[in-house]
Amino acid sequence: MREVRARGARRVYDSESLLAVAVAEFNARGYDATSMEDLSRAAGITKSSFYHHVSGKEELLRMALQRALDGLFGILEESAAQDGPPLARLRHIVRRQVQVLTNELPYVTLLLRVRGNTETERWALARRRAFDATIASLVADAVAEGQVLAHVEPSLAARLLSGTVNSIIEWYRPGRPGSEALPDEVVRMVSDGIVPPA
Amino acid sequence: MREVRARGARRVYDSESLLAVAVAEFNARGYDATSMEDLSRAAGITKSSFYHHVSGKEELLRMALQRALDGLFGILEESAAQDGPPLARLRHIVRRQVQVLTNELPYVTLLLRVRGNTETERWALARRRAFDATIASLVADAVAEGQVLAHVEPSLAARLLSGTVNSIIEWYRPGRPGSEALPDEVVRMVSDGIVPPA
């Protein structure tokens, strides 16, 4: 948002806005299926002009994944995620995770689709696994302290929990009414069940 | 399984086994990132030999997606999915969906990652949406008949339900002990909740 900002009437792009354009294209077609030509066309300039602002395709991916991971790991540093009984911390994390997912939707979407083809993708995958592992151990802690969910296998519960939350990216689109209630709704459903017991 | 079957000691491939090889590669690297060279190398023959058995890359994708969709839509034709109260039908479908997901893991995995770049992919996406819509209307029916889950928004419940079930492909791997209990475990968790209520 600083400097660069226009010498005159000529349109000027910073790498931040071009990143947003690129991530949108990556999500629409998939990273591998999206060419630099696609990206530059979406930005309204030629491919060579596009390269004047960004250093390459994989660097764009790295920046996007970094942003998604920063959002997720930021949750774990909040005091409500570190203090109190495991179950309360878990519920807070789930709630905040839904918020981050929706606020940083394009970036987290890209993160959740990474396959591990390049070093950058493998780095992102490893970081993501570390995040999931934190949640899994929190579930295990809650079970160890006898907080009700003793009848479930902790690792399975953790995987289904993460899967449920992450699946939001498949259908959530910003700007629809009722979005602000989503985090609470999700927490309630993973607590009470999605479908009533038999 | 008939005819073709070997003129002699020379190794012989049918398009079915080559499809299995191809789908495994597609899932490992992503469809777009997997070259025909990758596929033929994984099959142990050259690229041109590979083309002797299959008609092309997209045709392989089509066959794989067809198989996944056949498995899923087959569930809806079962009597337990068509008769009885909506809630019981829903639970049956979820249970069977987990089974199909695990039994046809590679094919369903491929289906759930399709982005819609080609006509084949858009066809698969449309069929998948039709399947999800069936489930969503079943959830709505259950709500309409007053079967307990009236306090949730039906479309949200349906989406989270599908998301939870589909997320299994992210971590399930065949051959691990306790796999046969998975469908019941999943049904129980989406009924009772993954995490205990506050």
Added chain:
DNA sequence: CACCGGCGACCGATCGTTCGGTTGTCGCGA
């Protein structure tokens, strides 16, 4: 007039696909 954003042309590499030809094995008539 210096310089920045933008451009067209082009690079080597790799993509999916095709083609012509070789090898190996089978069925079958002599």
Added chain:
DNA sequence: TCGCGACAACCGAACGATCGGTCGCCGGTG
């Protein structure tokens, strides 16, 4: 039993297209 035509399986080489990325130039503005 032998030999031979037919054909499936396989391969190396190459096709045009497109990939990510580079280069030199150009026009407008401060």
